[in-house]
Amino acid sequence: MKHNQKIGRWGEEAAVAHLLEKGYRILGRNACTPYGEIDIVASIEDVTVFVEVKARTSRSFGLPEEALTPRKLKHMRAAAGHYAAEHQIDTWQCDAIAVEGMPGVTPRIEHFENVTAWLE
Numbered sequence: 001m002k003h004n005q006k007i008g009r010w011g012e013e014a015a016v017a018h019l020l021e022k023g024y025r026i027l028g029r030n031a032c033t034p035y036g037e038i039d040i041v042a043s044i045e046d047v048t049v050f051v052e053v054k055a056r057t058s059r060s061f062g063l064p065e066e067a068l069t070p071r072k073l074k075h076m077r078a079a080a081g082h083y084a085a086e087h088q089i090d091t092w093q094c095d096a097i098a099v100e101g102m103p104g105v106t107p108r109i110e111h112f113e114n115v116t117a118w119l120e
Contacts, residue, residue, distance in 0.1 A: 011055025011064075011099040011107075012039055018097060018109045024049065033086075035078035048092040050080040052115070055099040055107075064098035068115060077116040 001009075016026055019042050027048070028041040040051035052072070054064035076094045084092045094116040101107030 006103075007055050007057055008053070010103045011053045011097075014055070014099045014107050014109060015040060015051065015053045015097040018111065019051070022111075031083060033079040033082045035082055036075050038076075038079050038083060041083070046091055048084065048089045050076065050083065050092060050094045052076055052094070052096045053099060054096060057100075057102050059100075064100055065096065065110065065112060068096055068112075068118075070119060073116050073119050077119070080116075 012029065016029075019026065019040065022044075024042040024044045026040065026042050029039065031038040031041050038050050039053045042049045042051060052068070054067045056062075056064040073094075076096075080092060080094050083089070093114045096112045096115045098110045098112070099107045100109075
């Protein structure tokens with residue numbers, strides 16, 4: 001497994017732990033759609049939440065959340081919309097979780113809700 005894949009998996013594990021701690025239920029991981037992969041499908045109350053995880057071990061390439069470009073957000077919205085239509089989900093949103101740190105050390109985690117609203 002490549003370094004980036006290891007960091008990605010570590011970031012997703014940290015994000016799942018964060019979501020569970022906040023009361024979310026994890027419905028799925030790495031869901032494939034024609035528009036790309038959805039890292040985590042979760043729910044809280046009556047809302048399905050599609051989560052993109054961005055992980056970094058250093059700031060040499062910027063903060064993890066800086067990878068949420070308008071193009072990435074459009075792909076997220078398209079992938080989530082496809083998944084929601086396929087699974088008859090009416091109430092949903094796209095969130096992002098930024099994970100920064102190193103495996104073995106408690107990471108900095110920031111949860112950004114409804115990130116595709118940034119496109120409006």
